[in-house]
Amino acid sequence: MRDASRSAAAAGLRPWRTHTVRVREILAEVEGVATYDLAFRDESAGAAYRFAPGQFNMLYLPGAGECAISISEDRATSAGYRHTVRVAGNVTKTLTGLRPGDTLGLRGPFGTSWPITDCIGRDVVLVAGGIGLAPLRPAIGSLMRNARQFGRRHLLYGARSPESLLYWRQYEEWSQAGIRVHTTVDRADSRWTGHVGVATLLLERLDAIDARNAVLMCCGPEVMMRFTIAAALNRGFAPDRIWVSLERNMQCGVGLCGHCQMGGEFVCRDGPVFRYDRVAPFLDVEAF
Numbered sequence: 001m002r003d004a005s006r007s008a009a010a011a012g013l014r015p016w017r018t019h020t021v022r023v024r025e026i027l028a029e030v031e032g033v034a035t036y037d038l039a040f041r042d043e044s045a046g047a048a049y050r051f052a053p054g055q056f057n058m059l060y061l062p063g064a065g066e067c068a069i070s071i072s073e074d075r076a077t078s079a080g081y082r083h084t085v086r087v088a089g090n091v092t093k094t095l096t097g098l099r100p101g102d103t104l105g106l107r108g109p110f111g112t113s114w115p116i117t118d119c120i121g122r123d124v125v126l127v128a129g130g131i132g133l134a135p136l137r138p139a140i141g142s143l144m145r146n147a148r149q150f151g152r153r154h155l156l157y158g159a160r161s162p163e164s165l166l167y168w169r170q171y172e173e174w175s176q177a178g179i180r181v182h183t184t185v186d187r188a189d190s191r192w193t194g195h196v197g198v199a200t201l202l203l204e205r206l207d208a209i210d211a212r213n214a215v216l217m218c219c220g221p222e223v224m225m226r227f228t229i230a231a232a233l234n235r236g237f238a239p240d241r242i243w244v245s246l247e248r249n250m251q252c253g254v255g256l257c258g259h260c261q262m263g264g265e266f267v268c269r270d271g272p273v274f275r276y277d278r279v280a281p282f283l284d285v286e287a288f
């Protein structure tokens with residue numbers, strides 16, 4: 001049984017309705033990445049808007065287009081809705097020209113969510129690569145707030161270099177809340193005293209974990225997720241307790257246009273968060 005929120009369409013919301021949102025604040029994160037804190041212009045629409053960790057919105061910039069962006073922080077820690085964006089193409093580049101007070105369009109929320117209720121009573125391992133930490137950050141918030149419900153909680157995070165570690169200012173706060181934060185970088189500099197190598201190595205070395213009873217959630221480049229899944233299976237994680245968030249070229253967000261279709265699954269409607277055993281044929285993981 002999947003622990004996934006229903007899509008906006010299935011929940012009877014109006015998936016084509018574009019809300020006008022205002023940029024409240026723009027936080028520079030790492031090179032080429034910024035977090036946009038957005039507030040609904042219509043306060044009643046903002047108050048009614050609900051989402052679950054792992055879901056995404058379609059952000060619309062007139063003249064540039066629309067693209068899928070995960071919600072990267074929840075309302076418990078921010079009065080707005082945060083989206084962490086890496087410049088990729090037309091829409092994300094145009095976003096960088098916005099300033100606080102400017103407006104844009106937002107449709108959503110869409111997609112499935114991280115299986116937080118499955119984590120109750122179990123150890124939890126979050127594995128993120130690069131900007132893949134953004135969709136996991138609301139899950140970190142949930143795991144922090146209800147700490148006693150969960151077992152040991154680990155975040156394994158890999159970035160290209162020390163300067164590209166996302167949300168580094170929050171690691172201390174997460175650690176204080178009992179989430180053990182393990183970081184690694186592909187390329188170290190002279191000041192870096194931590195791990196060097198891919199996040200998969202952190203998973204192989206992790207000892208304080210009951211793998212057979214643990215939940216693993218993973219988001220990052222697809223090659224990194226494939227290696228992570230192989231390492232997790234090798235360590236004894238159950239295939240039905242491994243969850244991944246997949247990215248595919250997405251247009252409508254509600255399972256109609258077919259751009260993000262993988263076999264019988266639509267990433268926008270049936271994902272982006274999938275239980276690994278449902279999408280295993282598309283990920284083609286090779287065991288070590």
Ligand SMILES: Cc1cc2nc3c(=O)[nH]c(=O)nc-3n(C[C@H](O)[C@H](O)[C@H](O)COP(=O)(O)OP(=O)(O)OC[C@H]3O[C@@H](n4cnc5c(N)ncnc54)[C@H](O)[C@@H]3O)c2cc1C
Nearest residue numbers: 067068069070084085086088089090091092247248249272
């Ligand atoms: C569910 C979901 C959640 C996402 N969350 C975030 C997020 O939180 N932050 C963020 O920065 N980005 C996120 N993305 C990725 C973002 O939607 C794409 O980068 C998007 O295409 C950017 O739009 P654009 O017009 O700027 O670039 P485009 O002009 O659409 O694309 C630029 C280049 O990237 C390629 N591309 C487009 N989409 C993808 C993709 N999904 N995977 C790999 N390559 C792609 C294109 O082929 C093109 O070469 C998410 C995508 C999905 C499906």
